[in-house]
Amino acid sequence: MAAALLEVQNITVIRGEIRGERPALNGLSLRIEDGEHIAILGPNGCGKSTLIKVITREEYPLLRPDTFIRIYGQERWHLDDLRKWLGIVSNDWMAKATRDVKSRELVLGGFFNSVVIEPYHEVTEEMMAMADAALREMGVSHLADRWTDELSSGEARRVLLARALVHTPRALLLDEPGTSLDFAAQQHLNELVSMQAKSGKTIVLVTHHLSDVIPEIERVAFMKEGRIVEDGPKQKMLTTSKMSELFGARLEVIEKDGRYGLV
Numbered sequence: 001m002a003a004a005l006l007e008v009q010n011i012t013v014i015r016g017e018i019r020g021e022r023p024a025l026n027g028l029s030l031r032i033e034d035g036e037h038i039a040i041l042g043p044n045g046c047g048k049s050t051l052i053k054v055i056t057r058e059e060y061p062l063l064r065p066d067t068f069i070r071i072y073g074q075e076r077w078h079l080d081d082l083r084k085w086l087g088i089v090s091n092d093w094m095a096k097a098t099r100d101v102k103s104r105e106l107v108l109g110g111f112f113n114s115v116v117i118e119p120y121h122e123v124t125e126e127m128m129a130m131a132d133a134a135l136r137e138m139g140v141s142h143l144a145d146r147w148t149d150e151l152s153s154g155e156a157r158r159v160l161l162a163r164a165l166v167h168t169p170r171a172l173l174l175d176e177p178g179t180s181l182d183f184a185a186q187q188h189l190n191e192l193v194s195m196q197a198k199s200g201k202t203i204v205l206v207t208h209h210l211s212d213v214i215p216e217i218e219r220v221a222f223m224k225e226g227r228i229v230e231d232g233p234k235q236k237m238l239t240t241s242k243m244s245e246l247f248g249a250r251l252e253v254i255e256k257d258g259r260y261g262l263v
Contacts, residue, residue, distance in 0.1 A: 005085075010029055025050050039205040041208065043246065103145070217234055
């Protein structure tokens with residue numbers, strides 16, 4: 001069997017030192033195959049952000065004999081390898097951007113896992129060409145020299161997507177990509193993500209916004225209280241009854257041409 005993009009087995013993460021505090025992740029297990037397109041849906045506080053931080057090694061699970069995290073079959077990896085495998089679109093990066101960084105520099109930072117280009121970073125002509133190509137692919141070449149704090153939310157997401165793609169990773173991990181976007185910006189971003197899915201990249205979408213789910217997503221996993229509680233084909237999972245139960249509210253799911261929404 002070919003190595004999965006991601007294989008997570010029985011991971012538990014506890015934040016803080018409060019006795020009896022509910023774990024952020026509580027025995028979570030998940031396997032995502034290479035080439036698969038999946039959405040991980042869950043309410044705020046269910047552990048989605050913690051799962052991403054475990055993958056990026058910003059958080060570590062409790063050490064147990066039956067616990068492991070593997071990316072393409074490897075339990076240990078260098079950050080440079082992770083960047084080749086996974087392009088990550090996270091709102092954390094935009095929160096770190098300031099008047100001191102322009103869009104092209106933020107994209108170039110994807111080569112070094114940094115926000116700004118430091119004096120000790122060696123930016124090659126090839127890197128510059130790849131950064132400009134990524135900005136062009138996302139339709140934001142005209143923003144290359146704009147300060148990142150001047151960008152609209154939609155512009156910022158496209159710059160972050162260019163950053164995630166600059167080192168041509170095999171998969172994209174998207175963390176709440178539709179946050180604070182208006183309808184037009186959301187639609188445009190979804191089209192860009194769909195384009196990446198059609199190009200052969202694995203798409204892993206982590207969100208609580210149903211409108212983030214692009215037509216190419218085939219599988220949906222529900223996350224609640226730090227674990228995966230249900231997992232299956234999109235058409236089976238994205239129903240009014242299941243979504244209402246997951247979010248603990250009376251919701252109605254609508255679908256048109258493979259796109260989903262709530263009313």
